[in-house]
Amino acid sequence: MGKIAAEPTLEIRCKRASLVEKSFGELETFPKQRLALAKFEEHAKVFKNTRLFSFEMPGHAGGERRYVVSTLERFWMWYISLSERHVYELIVDSMPCRLYFDLEYCRETNPGIDHEDFLVLDSSTESKFSAHVICHLPGGVLFPSNTSMRPFCARLAGQLLEDPPVKIWNTDATKVR
Incomplete structure (x- = not known):
């Protein structure tokens, strides 16, 4: 799998890394999530x-994704060099x-909700x-873990x-649950 530089689609050929460089860990891209998960575990x-x-x-139709496995330090060095930052x-x-929580709502069916009432990372x-x-x-x-939140969220819901205090709609925004 390729190591990436300033833009996600580029591969780099590394010269010998210093011990400091090695201490940041690797940053590798993968075409499939299962491959990235295997590397993550390792x-x-x-x-x-x-x-x-x-x-x-x-430039790829259909939302084709790549997956990155990295340490936070190595990721940050790469991330700040990107001109467009759409990484999740x-x-x-x-x-x-x-x-x-990931919050989404259809603006048309929820005209009274003001997104300014939320302190959030916005992807609208x-x-x-x-x-x-x-x-x-x-x-x-x-x-x-991620799955251990399920009982808490079920109780909250x-x-x-x-x-x-609010309406909860299903995913196609047509009916209250």
Whole structure:
């Protein structure tokens, strides 16, 4: 799999890396998520701050993606050199994580909701509001894994549905759940 430089589609030929360079870990791209996950598991044994990211390939129809496995330090050095930054972290099931929510709603069916009421990472378009809310819990508490949040979110959704301060619609924005 190729090592990448300033733009996601470029491969680089590295000269011998210094010990400092090696301490940052590798940054490798993969065409398939399963290949990246295998590398992630291997890399995470050596580097505790290993992460998995995804980005859409520019100029490819159908949203073709590539996957990046890297340490946070190496990733950051690459990321800040990009002219367009559309990279997403994938939450690997085995890793501790913060509570987070991906919020999306159709603007047409929710005219009374103001996106300014949210403190979010915004990925909206003209037709769809899309926000990613990351919660920093007291004491730096993390959930042990992505899937361990499911019971918490189910309970939260249940409480919201009992006495809803907002409407919750299904994915095609046609019906309240």
